[in-house]
Amino acid sequence: MTRHQRKYHAAGTLMFVLAALYLLVAGLAFSTHGPCMVVAAALSAVLGLGLITERRWVAYFAFLGLVFGLSAALGGAITSFGSVAVLFWLIVVFDIVAAAVLFGNLWGQRPDDPI
Numbered sequence: 001m002t003r004h005q006r007k008y009h010a011a012g013t014l015m016f017v018l019a020a021l022y023l024l025v026a027g028l029a030f031s032t033h034g035p036c037m038v039v040a041a042a043l044s045a046v047l048g049l050g051l052i053t054e055r056r057w058v059a060y061f062a063f064l065g066l067v068f069g070l071s072a073a074l075g076g077a078i079t080s081f082g083s084v085a086v087l088f089w090l091i092v093v094f095d096i097v098a099a100a101v102l103f104g105n106l107w108g109q110r111p112d113d114p115i
Contacts (some may be wrong), residue, residue: 007105008051008059010053014098015048018069021091026078029084033076039067056106063102070095 019041026037049067050058074097077088 006054008054008056008102011059011062011098011101011105012048012051014094015044015051016099018091018094018098019044019048021087021094025084025087025091028079029080029086033080033084036072040072059106063099063106066095066099066102068101070099 022037022041022044026034026041043065047062049059051062070092073088073091077085077092080088
């Protein structure tokens with residue numbers, strides 16, 4: 001595969017990492033964050049699968065989900081303590097990186113466009 005054919009793979013992989021982080025938070029603090037984190041993990045995994053299969057329309061939904069997830073993770077990081085707060089800060093970092101990758105792929109200059 002060429003770089004152009006797999007431009008959403010990095011964002012899809014980051015979505016799978018986010019799904020794993022959501023499950024870790026759900027395991028450590030199930031009483032406070034569990035159900036929301038399990039749903040977020042499932043959505044991240046489904047969106048990651050859509051990104052790896054190169055669905056552009058999924059990338060738009062994933063970008064919106066990452067922006068929403070960023071705000072929710074910031075709220076969780078500020079109100080939590082200990083290892084749960086560290087995991088929330090990791091989610092914030094991965095949300096920012098994945099959103100930046102998707103932003104560049106969705107709205108950046110295409111290689112076949114003239115300058």
